[in-house]
Amino acid sequence: MTGLKSSAPPSASASTADQTDTGSANREATNSEATSGEHRRRIALCLQYDGAAFCGWQLQPRHPSVQQTLEEAIASLDPPSLDAQRPVRTMAAGRTDSGVHAAGQVAHFETSGPIPAQRWPKALNGRLPASIRVVAAAEVPLTWHACFSATYRRYRYTIHNGRTPNLFLAPWTWHRYQQRLDEQAMADALAGMLGDHDFSAFQRAGSSRPHARTTLQEVMVDRQGDLVVVEMQATGFLYGMVRLVMGQLVAVGEGQLSVDGFSRRWRQQAREQVKEAAPPQGLCLLRVGYPEEVFVKSAWYDGQPRFALAIPDSP
Structure with missing residues (x-):
């Protein structure tokens, strides 16, 4: 096993963008929510989902999203939220792309109903599909926000670097079998x-962010047999950033791109040279960090199991 971990020095800079960027509409919603009636309560949820079943986190017309599925389940339990003037609205720490998984996504919503925070996970899981599980809930101040209160997001990407296809790894990894990384x-x-x-x-094209700066806080590359795991932690991630980085990193690992060439591409903002994005199934939103812990650590900290194969089969 090889573990290679690096951390950046503390930085005063912070970005609130994530795997798909969040815009001013979310910030405006935060302001309006925080000034709502005194009987409103804000509930934070920690959830896991299998991204293969959804078009991503964000609401999309004619396609199932995690956000829509969760909001419908909340509305079925919280009749006051069915008021046309107070529809259920969830805000997430990161708007994951289609096919991307989450082990520790965090979202919040507001309610004036009587259900205690600790009962929401069991109640919601009884109404959600098996591809979404709520693992923890907590009541938070109305000024707390799942996205804007976060200090970091951490993603994990898993590569299966063995020659033989594996049915059980395929939904969660990128199979690269041509040569050893x-x-x-x-x-x-x-x-x-x-x-x-x-x-x-x-x-990726289509981002509404005014700039592309963010702070990468920590990185890690670890091999366990035929499984190569890459983790990246940052204040926020640009639209499609992790998958584009992974596409370039695999080129480095396979000897098609030098370390210096990789560095020149991003330092010179050579977007036209970054062509391949890694597929979504290998990517998982591992956890989201806040100044103060919102949930018990066992519920939100690195909830995706690490894979292992008994017999290596590397190329």
């Missing part, structure tokens, strides 16, 4: 990104 080179490339930088080379 050089995890040391991948770690070296990733470590150069630590700190506050302009990462526009790793931002």
Whole structure:
């Protein structure tokens, strides 16, 4: 097993963007929610979901989303929220893309109903599909926000680097079997990104963010047999950033791109040279951090199990 972990020095810079960026509409909703009636309560939820079943977190017309599914379940339990002037509205720490999983997504909503916070997980899980599980809930101040109160998001990407396909790994990993990945080179490339930088080379088209700066706080590359795990922690992530980074890192690991070449691409904002995005199924929103812990650690901290194979089969 090889574990390579690097951390950036503390930075005063902070970004509130995430895997898909959050815009001013969410911030306006925060202001209106915080000034609502005195009997309103804000409930924070920690949830897990299998991203393959959804078009992503965010509401989409004609496609099932995690947000819509969760809001419908909340509304079925909280009749006051069915008032046309107070529809259920959830806000998430990160708007994950279609097919991306979550082990520790955090969202909040407001209610004036009587259900205590600790009863929401069991009540919601009885109405949600098996592809979404609420693992914890807590009542938080009306000024607390799942997205804007967060100090970091951490993502994990898992690569299956064995020659033989594996049915049980396929839904959760990217199978790269042509050659053995050089995890040391991948770690070296990733470590150069630590700190506050302009990462526009790793931002998909369609972002509404006014800039592409964010602070990468910590990175880790770890091999256990045929499984290579990459983790990235940042104040926020640009639209599509992690999957674009992973596409380039795999090119480094396979010797198609040098560490220096990787660095030049993002430092020179050469977006046109960043062509391949890693597929979504290998990516998981691992956890979201806040100045003060909202949930018990066993519920929100690194809830995705690490995979292992008994017999290595690396190329």
